[in-house]
Amino acid sequence: xxxxxxLRERKKRQTRQHISDVATGLFLERGFDxxxxxxxxxxxxxxxxxxxxxxxxxxxxxxxxxEDVIDRLSRYVRGRRPGESAADAxxxxxxxxxxxxxxxxxxxxxxxxxxxxxxDAHALRSRLWAIQQEALADLTTTLARETxxxxxxxxxxxxxxxxxxxxxxxxxxxxxxxxxWRDIGEVAREALGLLDEAEELLGxxxxxxxxxxxx
Amino acid sequence: xxxxxxLRERKKRQTRQHISDVATGLFLERGFDxxxxxxxxxxxxxxxxxxxxxxxxxxxxxxxxxEDVIDRLSRYVRGRRPGESAADAxxxxxxxxxxxxxxxxxxxxxxxxxxxxxxDAHALRSRLWAIQQEALADLTTTLARETxxxxxxxxxxxxxxxxxxxxxxxxxxxxxxxxxWRDIGEVAREALGLLDEAEELLGxxxxxxxxxxxx
DNA sequence: CTGAAAACTTGGAGTCGTTGCAAACTTTCA
DNA sequence: TGAAAGTTTGCAACGACTCCAAGTTTTCAG
Numbered sequence: 001x002x003x004x005x006x007l008r009e010r011k012k013r014q015t016r017q018h019i020s021d022v023a024t025g026l027f028l029e030r031g032f033d034x035x036x037x038x039x040x041x042x043x044x045x046x047x048x049x050x051x052x053x054x055x056x057x058x059x060x061x062x063x064x065x066x067e068d069v070i071d072r073l074s075r076y077v078r079g080r081r082p083g084e085s086a087a088d089a090x091x092x093x094x095x096x097x098x099x100x101x102x103x104x105x106x107x108x109x110x111x112x113x114x115x116x117x118x119x120d121a122h123a124l125r126s127r128l129w130a131i132q133q134e135a136l137a138d139l140t141t142t143l144a145r146e147t148x149x150x151x152x153x154x155x156x157x158x159x160x161x162x163x164x165x166x167x168x169x170x171x172x173x174x175x176x177x178x179x180x181w182r183d184i185g186e187v188a189r190e191a192l193g194l195l196d197e198a199e200e201l202l203g204x205x206x207x208x209x210x211x212x213x214x215x
Numbered sequence: 216x217x218x219x220x221x222l223r224e225r226k227k228r229q230t231r232q233h234i235s236d237v238a239t240g241l242f243l244e245r246g247f248d249x250x251x252x253x254x255x256x257x258x259x260x261x262x263x264x265x266x267x268x269x270x271x272x273x274x275x276x277x278x279x280x281x282e283d284v285i286d287r288l289s290r291y292v293r294g295r296r297p298g299e300s301a302a303d304a305x306x307x308x309x310x311x312x313x314x315x316x317x318x319x320x321x322x323x324x325x326x327x328x329x330x331x332x333x334x335d336a337h338a339l340r341s342r343l344w345a346i347q348q349e350a351l352a353d354l355t356t357t358l359a360r361e362t363x364x365x366x367x368x369x370x371x372x373x374x375x376x377x378x379x380x381x382x383x384x385x386x387x388x389x390x391x392x393x394x395x396w397r398d399i400g401e402v403a404r405e406a407l408g409l410l411d412e413a414e415e416l417l418g419x420x421x422x423x424x425x426x427x428x429x430x
Numbered sequence: 431c432t433g434a435a436a437a438c439t440t441g442g443a444g445t446c447g448t449t450g451c452a453a454a455c456t457t458t459c460a
Numbered sequence: 461t462g463a464a465a466g467t468t469t470g471c472a473a474c475g476a477c478t479c480c481a482a483g484t485t486t487t488c489a490g
Contacts, residue, residue, distance in 0.1 A: 008486055047440045126341030154409050158416055161384055165376050194369050201373055203418040223457055262469045
């Protein structure tokens, strides 16, 4: 069924990717604010309107793939193993990502350049926060569903806040360390330490929340 | 010395206040995005440039007084009593604010209208997040200073994340409840319950962090 | 194969936030 | 009282973003 893809679909995907690539290149080179949409359009050999056709706002040209990170925590929680609580699963997955030096947590060589572009552009930072908020809301409903909590129970939201705090703290920490061009292995090692510290700070109730019964 | 205020200073303060009032009124009436800066200027009987003279961006016309909330948590922590930890002080102050139905935590009749304006305008929401981030950074340095932590110690940042999480969770919860036009007393009472739940979720280390020695 | 329908692209005009500049005006103060 | 300093204003301009009315390209039924 993958072969059944019309010319139109393929072209659209290509155009979109091409615009995104050109834009990302320009942003990395000169910063987010210094690049204008008109420039991107010219460099990508399309009209300004076509750019807006694919990307609702300038930020989306750089921060595509935000959907992946939005439900990442929810996926971790839903995939928790027998005997594991929500926090256990999140910590295990995050540790695995750190150990595996996964790009999903920012552990790859180019991440420093990305971070710089983001931190320098106020618009990109707020888009990032918006994504975080969506992730938090997503996780809240996941936890509520998994524990069959009552609608007015505030605990799912509170625990979601804690787990999402661990995630964003980890990402932020890795980001600032990577910007200092440190060795990836070293950053990864210290990130594990950070996760340990964060885990120690969690309350017992949070640590045990939404435990899946052992089989 | 308060009497020693030149005409110039007084006029400036008045103009600023007047513009802010006019703008706030228009925003409450028709929403943030529907009101243009040119309109505000016309309604306030000044030029557009004068508006920008006092307020760097449109959001500042509505979210003035952000500085107060930025160092609020730091103030709470610095003012902790003998025997109290940072978390103790924050919780005590927040409970006092809730019980006293203080506007600083959103417990007053007009808050619902404010919230609606904010939640409807993406620009205002991200400004709010920016303020939260500043508050978090502020609290981090305060905790680091108060505990004389080493520069590379991540714990102050982690604990700051927890305390600031309590604060923002409380504010967010009150906000959504107030939008439903519920009775303020009732919202306040339930907010105390929320604070209790949040406190129970905190880890022992967080609860005890930066305890001031009993006298 | 063909021709119209549907989808995509484009140029152009316009709105709004925001900045820079220089002229005009007001307050201060010697 | 007059120059210095600070404030206000109009004007021009830039860039993100939207709307609209042509074109162009791709699809697909007949």
